[in-house]
Amino acid sequence: MLKRILGRTGLEVSVIGFGGIPIQRISREESEKLIVEAYKNGINFIDTARGYSVSEDYIGTALENNNLRSMMILATKSPAKDYASMKKEVETSLEMLRTDYIDLYQFHNVRNMDQLNVIMGDDGAYKALEEAKANGKIGHIGITCHSADVLMEALKMDEFETIQFPYNYIENQGEPVFEQAAKQNVGIICMKPIAGGAIEKGELSIQYILDNPNITVAIPGMDCIDQVVRNAAVGNDLKPVTAEGLELLENIKKELGDHFCRRCGYCLPCPQGIDIPTLFSFEGYYLRYNMSEWPQGRYDNLQKHASDCIECGLCESKCPYNLPIRDMLKHVKETFGQ
Template identity: 35%
Template sequence: MRQVELGRTGLRVSEVAFGGIPIQRLTDDEAVAVVRRCLDLGVTMLDTAHGYGSSEERIGRAIAGRRKGLVIATKSPAREAAPFREQMELSFRRLGVDHIDLFQFHNVSTAEDLEKVLAPGGPLDIAREAKAAGRIGHIGVTSHKLEMALQMVDSGLFETLMFPFNYISDEPARELIPLCRAKGVGFIAMKPMGGGLLEDATLSFKFLRQYEGVLPVVGIEQAAEIEEIVGIMEGDTAFTAAEEARLAEIIEFLGTRFCRRCDYCQPCPQGISISTVMTIKSFVRRMPPDRVFGEGMRATVARAETCIVCGECAARCPYGLPVPEMIAQNAQWYNEQMALHSA
C-alpha cells in the first residue's frame, strides 16, 4: 500500500489505518488472524483505545514479533491525572510494547474536557513526560465537535486530530482539514464508512482519496473487508460517471440528517434504542424482510412511540440532529413499510 506522511509527525504510514473497534466481536484467534492479514497486506498503522474492550490486548498478540515498522496508536478518555496515568500504563501492558507511537486524548468534545486535559499536572503534562522519556512518540486528540476540533488544531498542542469524515459527514473539508494542513497536524478520518452505514467501500475510499493528507482509519472485522479496500486503493481512484451518480443518489437519500450511530445520545429515560430507530431506513433497505419486520425489530421501533420529547438525546448528539422528530418520522415510515409488506 502507498505510504503517506502523518502531518508533521515524521511518521510515514500506510494510506489506510486499521481501526480496532470491531475485533472486539471476534474470538481472540479470529481477531489475531484479521490483524495479521491486515499487516500482510501492507497496513502499517493500527489504532485502538483503552475503551475498546479486548482490542488492545488482541492487537498486542497480533503484533508480537512483528512490531518493527508499525505505527501503534491508542487513546485514553481519562481527564484526571491518576486514571490517565493508570490507563496509559495499562495500554503499554496490553499492547505488549515499550513504545506507543501515537497517544491520543479520546473524544475531547467540550471546553470542560479540554480544560481538564490541559490542567497543570494533568493528562497533557503526563503525556509530555512520557514523550520526553521516549515512551510515546507523538501526542494527538480525537473529537466529534467541529468547533472544539478547530480550537484544538489551532492551539498547536496536538500533532494529530482524529475526526469523523466521509462523504456524508463532509463538514471538515471546508475549514478543519485546511487548518490541519496549515498547522502540520495529521488528520485521521474516523468513520470513513459512516460507522458501517455507508456500505459501498469504493465510494467511501475514492471520496477520501481526493483529500491529500487525510488518513482514513477503518474498523475491520473480516479479512475480506481489508482485501477489498486495498484493492480499491491500488486501483484507479478517480470516480467513474456511474459512481458519481450513485454518490449523488446516496447523499440525497441520507441528506443532512445522517445518524453516525455513535450512541452519544444515550441513555434515553424511556429506554429507546435511538440509533437503531435513527438508522432504520438503511436496515430496511439492506436486510431481508423477515428480519426487518420480525418481532424483535417491531418491538424496538414501537418503543420509539413512548418518547416523551424530553430533548436530552438531541442535547447530547454531537451532530445536532433533531432526534425526537426523526425517530417519530422513522417509526411512522417503518409502520407504513410494514403495512405495505404485509399487504
C-alpha cells in the same frame, strides 16, 4: 500501498489503516489472522482505544505472536482527562499491546471546551502524555473529537500532532478543520470512513475520502479477511472517484441523509440530560456493525436513555440537518429496550 506523512509526526503511514473497533466481536485467533493479513496487504497503521474492550489486548497478541510490532505504527487513545488517570491508562495500554512504545497516544472523544480545558490544565491529562513522551513511552500526542468547533479550538492551541475526526461523503462537516490542520502540518486521521457501516459501497467511500489530499489516513473498521483485502486494495491502486461513483454516493446520501446523525452536538444540551448523538452512535454500532453486547452494555450504563425523552422538541429546533430526533429516539428505545 500508497503512503502519506502523518503531519508533523513524520510517520509514513499507509493511506488505509486498521480500525480496531470491530475486532471486539471476533475471537483473539481470528483477529490475529486479520492483522497478519493487513500487514501482508501493505497496511502499517493500527488504531485502537482503551475503550474498545478487548481490542488492545487482541492487537497486542497478534503483534507479539507474529513479530509485527516493529512493522506497525500503533495508535491508541483514552478518555482520561486528569494527570493521574492518564498516566495509568498509558501503562495499561503498553501492557495490553505488549509493547514498550506506542507511536501515537490520543485524547479520546473530547466533547467540549470544558473537557479540553481540563485536559490542558495544570493537573490535566496532557501533562501525563508529555511526560510519557519525554520518557520514550509514546512517540506523539493526538486528539480525537466529533465536534468541528472543539477541534478548531484545539488546533489553535497548536499542541496536537494529529487529529482524528469522522469524514465521509455524508459527514463532510470537518473539511474546514482539515484545511486548517493541513496548514499547521497536523496529521489527519479519518474515522468513520464508511459512516459507521451506513455507506454500503465501502471501497468507493474510502476512495472518495482519499481523493482529499488533506487526509493522511482512513481507518475503516474490519472484522473479516475479505474486508481487509478489499479495503487495502483501494490504497494499493488509488484512483480518483469517477462521475458515476460520485452519483452513487450522492444517491446514498439522499437515502440516508434524512435520518443520519453527524454527531455534531448542536442539539445539546437536552433538558433531560440525554446525550443524543451518543445514543444514535451506539445504535449504529448495534445495527450496522452487527454488534450487540458491547453497545448494549455501554447504553445500559448511560445515566439517561431514549425513554427519558419528554418530546419537548428543543433538540430538533437546533439540529442543522433537521433530523426527526424524537422519532429516531423512539427507534433507539426499541433497539435497546429503554
